[in-house]
Amino acid sequence: MSETARPVVVLGVSGGIAAYKAVDVCRRLVDAGAHVAPVMTEAAGRFVGRTTFDALASEPVQVSLWGERSPIPHTRLGQHADVVVVVPATADVIARYAHGMADDLLTATLIATRAPVVVCPAMHTEMWEHPAVQANLATLESRGAVIVPPETGRLAGGDEGAGRLAEPAVIVDAVLAVLARTGRSPAPTAAPAPASATASPSASASAPASASGEGGGDLAGLRVLVTAGGTREPIDPVRVITNRSSGKQGHALAEAAYRRGAAVVLVTTTDRPVPGGIDVERVETAAQMEEAVLRRAQGADVVIMAAAVADFRPKAAADAKLKKSAGVPEIILEPTPDILATLGARRRPGQVLVGFAAETGDVREQAAAKLASKGVDLMVANDVSAPGAGFDHDTNEVTLLDRLGGAHQVPLTTKDAVADAVLARVATLVARR
Ligand code: CTP
Numbered sequence: 001m002s003e004t005a006r007p008v009v010v011l012g013v014s015g016g017i018a019a020y021k022a023v024d025v026c027r028r029l030v031d032a033g034a035h036v037a038p039v040m041t042e043a044a045g046r047f048v049g050r051t052t053f054d055a056l057a058s059e060p061v062q063v064s065l066w067g068e069r070s071p072i073p074h075t076r077l078g079q080h081a082d083v084v085v086v087v088p089a090t091a092d093v094i095a096r097y098a099h100g101m102a103d104d105l106l107t108a109t110l111i112a113t114r115a116p117v118v119v120c121p122a123m124h125t126e127m128w129e130h131p132a133v134q135a136n137l138a139t140l141e142s143r144g145a146v147i148v149p150p151e152t153g154r155l156a157g158g159d160e161g162a163g164r165l166a167e168p169a170v171i172v173d174a175v176l177a178v179l180a181r182t183g184r185s186p187a188p189t190a191a192p193a194p195a196s197a198t199a200s201p202s203a204s205a206s207a208p209a210s211a212s213g214e215g216g217g218d219l220a221g222l223r224v225l226v227t228a229g230g231t232r233e234p235i236d237p238v239r240v241i242t243n244r245s246s247g248k249q250g251h252a253l254a255e256a257a258y259r260r261g262a263a264v265v266l267v268t269t270t271d272r273p274v275p276g277g278i279d280v281e282r283v284e285t286a287a288q289m290e291e292a293v294l295r296r297a298q299g300a301d302v303v304i305m306a307a308a309v310a311d312f313r314p315k316a317a318a319d320a321k322l323k324k325s326a327g328v329p330e331i332i333l334e335p336t337p338d339i340l341a342t343l344g345a346r347r348r349p350g351q352v353l354v355g356f357a358a359e360t361g362d363v364r365e366q367a368a369a370k371l372a373s374k375g376v377d378l379m380v381a382n383d384v385s386a387p388g389a390g391f392d393h394d395t396n397e398v399t400l401l402d403r404l405g406g407a408h409q410v411p412l413t414t415k416d417a418v419a420d421a422v423l424a425r426v427a428t429l430v431a432r433r
Contacts, residue, residue, distance in 0.1 A: 006035040007082040007184040009175060010113070011057070012106040015043020017156040018088040018122040018165035023048060025087050026056050028172045033186030034179075037077060039063070039106050041093065065105045074105055078112030082184045085175050086110070088122035088165045091133050098136035116178045120148045120171050125161030142298040146223065146263050148174045149279040170277050177261045181221020217261025218427040224262040225300040226254040227293060227339075229269030231286045233313035235331060236322045243308045244391040247272055249356075249415045250306035254278055256419035257302075260427075265300070267292045269307065286310050286336035293339050297351075302426055304354040305340045306380075312336065344375030350433040352426060354378045360385040364399055364407070371401055377429050378402045380422055388412050400425050 009029050013022045029036050038053040038061040053061040062073055086093060093106065102108035110117060119140060127133060128150060141147055148171055153164040179185050228250020232240040247270035254266040258278050265279045267289060274280045283289045286309050297303050312333040322329050340355050347353060353376040357367035360383065367381030381399040384390030389397040389412065397412040402425060410421045
């Protein structure tokens, strides 16, 4: 950890076409008051010149493991870093880092450091979607790396798709959020506008205001996993069992958590648009949601289960469409896994769990019972029979019950305001961990 007044950001640049955007990230971090120590891979040198980083960064760029300025540069960089950020992170660097390889200065520094690491992938869509890349990223995330997911847009060679590096403003916000969380926020040295204020229109549209302002917010540096929507359990290739959840409240929570500075993963059953900067995974069934949530929860500080997970599913979905002529089918149901209860039983120390209880009747009593039986920290009790509340409305009315016995009523308001009320309680629970 650095002893200098300015936080030390090791900026790793690997060899992809998006390396030119790392120049902008470097400039913005220096303007924000960080000491930026750039490290390039050999391949990065094919995309951007060393002189550019030498001129803009706080110290000369380093490329080699073999002592340009120090006999063991990776240990020096690793030990002095307050945060290491890799912009862009190619599939190759992600793989080498995930597998503990240390065959160049950048990967050796990543392995040698105890500082938090922010990984900003950029690659062609086919590579981004490859299971090997996704598995390597999941490994890094489970070890605590913050992943700033790529956006969808124009790629090298004129292709369109997922894999374009996140905007520099979004990356700088993520780095500043990590520094804020570790108490190493820089004091700005230059007088430029805050990072995101100078972002392109697409960046400011994708990064909500407070997450992109000072990189602060009461959830800065936290990794928040949110689920949303109702699961769909197949009966046959055309029919499903589902419920009336629209996903609006879950999506509002994900967006609000992002605005408050968190790195957000959203596992959703809906095809609602999601702002860039939020890492979204789309699923359909309870089984798929369980797989995604248990995998993603390993790296999460907070998990909010806003999804309406089906409690029962057909024991066996028919392979072919069930025909009327064959008579009324008898559909045997089986229970689905209770994802929240599993999370409650296996939670990481310090992880905060939030559940939703969509009820009719004695809402508060039933929600309190679920709070205890599922082992969660906060239960959002939702009377879905109240006018203007619950499924598919833009408004909601809830009571927040916490494990310490607190109860906080949120009168009928927008789902965005409900999301903020829930997250304010979450911030308090996180602070008490
Ligand atoms: N939940 C879950 N997995 C399930 C069912 C529910 O993770 N298979 C989660 C929901 O996302 C929610 C909480 O558990 O956060 C409560 O869900 P709810 O449907 O109200 O409770 P159930 O346990 O399913 O009980 P019941 O439907 O009988 O009221």
